[in-house]
Amino acid sequence: MMKSETSKNNEQQLKNASNAALASLLNLTILPVISFIALLFIYKKTQPGNIDHYHAVLGIKINITAALALFLVSTLMIVLGGFHSPWTWVYVITYFTIVHTIFIVFAIWALVRSWSGDKLRSKHN
Amino acid sequence: MKYQSQSIAKLYFIAAIGLFVGQILFGVTLGLQYVIGDFLFPEIPFNVARMVHTNLLIVWLLFGFMGSAYYLVPEESERELYAPWLAKLMFWIFLIAGALTILGYLMVPYATLAEITMNDLLPTMGREFLEQPTITKIGIVIVALAFLFNIGMTILTGRKTVISLVLLTGLIGLAVFFLFSFYNPDNVVMDKYFWWFVVHLWVEGVWELIMAAMLAYVLIKVTGVDREVIEKWLYIIIAMALISGLIGTGHHFFWIGAPDYWQWLGSIFSAIEPIPFFMMTLFAFNVVNKRRRDHPNKAAVLWALGTAVMAFLGAGVWGFLHTLAPVNFYTHGTQITAAHGHMAFYGAYVMVILTMISYSMPLMRGKQAGNARAQVIEMWSFWLMTVAMVFITLFLTGAGILQVYLQRYSDTPLGFMATQDKLEIFYWAREGAGVIFLIGLFLYIYSFFAKGEDVVMPEAAVAS
Amino acid sequence: MRETFTKGMARNIYYGGGVFFFLVLIGLTVDTVRGLPKTDNSQNLTEEVAAGKRLWEINNCIGCHTLLGEGAYFAPELGNVYTRFGESTDAIKGFIMSRPKDGIPGRRSMPQFNFTPDELEEIAQFLKYVDGIKVARDWPPNKEG
Numbered sequence: 001m002m003k004s005e006t007s008k009n010n011e012q013q014l015k016n017a018s019n020a021a022l023a024s025l026l027n028l029t030i031l032p033v034i035s036f037i038a039l040l041f042i043y044k045k046t047q048p049g050n051i052d053h054y055h056a057v058l059g060i061k062i063n064i065t066a067a068l069a070l071f072l073v074s075t076l077m078i079v080l081g082g083f084h085s086p087w088t089w090v091y092v093i094t095y096f097t098i099v100h101t102i103f104i105v106f107a108i109w110a111l112v113r114s115w116s117g118d119k120l121r122s123k124h125n
Numbered sequence: 126m127k128y129q130s131q132s133i134a135k136l137y138f139i140a141a142i143g144l145f146v147g148q149i150l151f152g153v154t155l156g157l158q159y160v161i162g163d164f165l166f167p168e169i170p171f172n173v174a175r176m177v178h179t180n181l182l183i184v185w186l187l188f189g190f191m192g193s194a195y196y197l198v199p200e201e202s203e204r205e206l207y208a209p210w211l212a213k214l215m216f217w218i219f220l221i222a223g224a225l226t227i228l229g230y231l232m233v234p235y236a237t238l239a240e241i242t243m244n245d246l247l248p249t250m251g252r253e254f255l256e257q258p259t260i261t262k263i264g265i266v267i268v269a270l271a272f273l274f275n276i277g278m279t280i281l282t283g284r285k286t287v288i289s290l291v292l293l294t295g296l297i298g299l300a301v302f303f304l305f306s307f308y309n310p311d312n313v314v315m316d317k318y319f320w321w322f323v324v325h326l327w328v329e330g331v332w333e334l335i336m337a338a339m340l341a342y343v344l345i346k347v348t349g350v351d352r353e354v355i356e357k358w359l360y361i362i363i364a365m366a367l368i369s370g371l372i373g374t375g376h377h378f379f380w381i382g383a384p385d386y387w388q389w390l391g392s393i394f395s396a397i398e399p400i401p402f403f404m405m406t407l408f409a410f411n412v413v414n415k416r417r418r419d420h421p422n423k424a425a426v427l428w429a430l431g432t433a434v435m436a437f438l439g440a441g442v443w444g445f446l447h448t449l450a451p452v453n454f455y456t457h458g459t460q461i462t463a464a465h466g467h468m469a470f471y472g473a474y475v476m477v478i479l480t481m482i483s484y485s486m487p488l489m490r491g492k493q494a495g496n497a498r499a500q501v502i503e504m505w506s507f508w509l510m511t512v513a514m515v516f517i518t519l520f521l522t523g524a525g526i527l528q529v530y531l532q533r534y535s536d537t538p539l540g541f542m543a544t545q546d547k548l549e550i551f552y553w554a555r556e557g558a559g560v561i562f563l564i565g566l567f568l569y570i571y572s573f574f575a576k577g578e579d580v581v582m583p584e585a586a587v588a589s
Numbered sequence: 590m591r592e593t594f595t596k597g598m599a600r601n602i603y604y605g606g607g608v609f610f611f612l613v614l615i616g617l618t619v620d621t622v623r624g625l626p627k628t629d630n631s632q633n634l635t636e637e638v639a640a641g642k643r644l645w646e647i648n649n650c651i652g653c654h655t656l657l658g659e660g661a662y663f664a665p666e667l668g669n670v671y672t673r674f675g676e677s678t679d680a681i682k683g684f685i686m687s688r689p690k691d692g693i694p695g696r697r698s699m700p701q702f703n704f705t706p707d708e709l710e711e712i713a714q715f716l717k718y719v720d721g722i723k724v725a726r727d728w729p730p731n732k733e734g
Contacts, residue, residue: 177654458659
């Protein structure tokens with residue numbers, strides 16, 4: 001009895017973890033904001049120390065960092081560079097594209113790790 | 126390597142790498158001509174150098190695809206190649222025809238080349254990427270038919286796997302769509318419209334099938350992940366490639382005199398074109414994460430992962446960047462296009478062939494994997510070339526944005542040449558990155574000769 | 590990739606999707622080709638223009654220039670050069686003739702092709718014809734190309 005409950009619990013955690021990682025990836029790509037709200041709901045369901053909690057927190061961290069790195073830095077560039085300077089747009093568009101992509105690739109790796117129930121860095125077995 | 130005839134791939138790969146070096150040398154020359162306008166003028170004007178650069182790319186990618194097929198198909202089909210002698214004969218025919226064509230570009234003026242190859246009988250020359258004399262084009266068709274016959278017979282008389290069938294479909298598509306290169310009407314709109322049936326349906330259509338099949342093959346080999354899982358991924362990736370890519374052709378029909386509805390169709394479908402590349406990254410990461418073994422050829426695994434990521438970056442992200450009609454209205458035919466072209470070709474097609482070479486070359490030389498030192502050097506070359514290409518792309522993107530602003534967006538637009546002068550700093554930076562790329566390429570070649578201790582594969586991993 | 594999604598389903602999406610969208614592409618192509626006479630300026634596609642297109646091709650002009658945005662990005666767009674040069678074929682011809690044989694020190698320069706007067710006229714007429722193609726939104730955004 002105990003064993004089957006544990007495995008059920010594990011299954012649920014795995015599901016939560018992949019949903020959290022998926023929400024994080026979607027928020028970075030085609031479904032921003034809504035996916036982040038979904039991610040927060042998943043986070044609320046999780047317990048500290050579990051893999052789903054880990055991936056929910058990771059997703060939130062990735063997305064907040066991405067938001068800051070993308071929007072805050074880009075806004076700063078526009079404010080400092082001036083809206084009507086071509087050079088502002090040279091920096092902003094190039095920077096936004098490459099950094100955005102790096103976050104997406106990182107989130108893809110996180111999703112893949114959540115599928116196998118692993119943390120980002122734990123040893124593969 | 127299980128079948129003797131697989132080793133024919135070696136010939137093709139050596140030729141491919143040799144032509145790759147030529148391509149990059151001309152690339153560096155072109156980069157210099159962007160900043161020193163009269164460099165090598167009038168001996169090798171820009172148009173000639175560019176033609177050599179792009180045609181060498183196409184020819185060596187074709188060598189790479191054919192070599193990969195000759196390596197992969199016997200093993201998948203579990204039999205020797207149907208006609209190894211034909212594969213060898215076609216190699217020499219293709220190499221000689223290719224070399225003569227390139228020499229023709231360099232030795233005589235293009236108009237003279239058109240004259241001596243009797244372009245008038247069936248004019249097909251002088252269109253971007255399809256500059257080859259008509260006779261060379263006919264040669265390409267003959268080589269492609271002989272190749273398809275050879276590969277097709279091997280597959281049909283042996284074990285049929287999803288990978289070999291998808292590869293075959295892609296290769297047949299490659300040959301079929303090339304036939305549009307013989308159609309060259311006087312009507313410029315018609316000419317342009319059907320020109321894309323070669324170019325787009327190659328690189329954003331059937332080549333993606335070839336690429337995905339090759340990547341899936343290497344991933345099965347290096348990760349030991351169940352074939353069923355990999356085949357499912359393969360199907361869904363190429364399904365997305367065709368679903369998005371076929372109507373996605375429309376993103377080339379915005380400004381050539383075709384109907385306005387292409388702006389909607391082209392924008393919508395090409396907006397989903399990044400998805401197959403996105404899934405390729407997800408796929409590669411996933412199977413490497415779930416690997417059942419640690420293959421001793423770490424360099425090949427790195428190339429495979431790099432291919433997936435860089436194809437997503439170059440073809441997916443940088444394609445999406447300028448594919449929507451309202452954006453493309455400003456960016457069409459600027460350095461943005463050049464930026465995308467460079468990273469997409471490198472990330473998708475150059476890298477997938479280097480992945481295949483990296484995996485198969487040691488096996489053809491009687492080893493499981495290159496020695497430790499050779500692998501380290503190869504991985505250095507991976508990073509040098511890849512990072513250099515990222516920077517080439519970033520600098521050209523910067524140049525493109527500035528060009529769009531100054532020449533097209535501004536209320537007081539500058540002329541083309543005046544704008545080009547303002548982009549000089551980017552072109553110099555790009556040239557620097559190009560030289561790094563060349564160094565990476567030399568290092569790559571050196572990695573085949575580097576001596577060191579052999580890496581031995583654990584017994585369990587040899588199976589399959 | 591859950592277990593409920595089988596390889597068979599993936600294969601069917603590939604074949605079904607591939608065939609369906611290929612047929613759609615053919616259908617749209619038929620429609621496009623039928624409608625082209627409205628925009629493609631074919632009423633002005635004379636023998637002379639066709640000869641000009643051949644000259645355009647065998648001198649590999651696309652190796653430096655863009656034409657309607659396609660080609661190389663080393664030299665100016667020529668799809669609208671007739672407009673840019675004040676709708677004057679003479680200006681186009683004059684420019685082509687004026688190119689120095691050995692180039693311009695340190696600068697990009699078009700080669701001297703030594704065209705005959707007839708050939709010059711053909712090239713100019715070809716560029717005039719391309720300029721007359723009705724492109725969506727009158728691309729390029731301005732006369733600079």
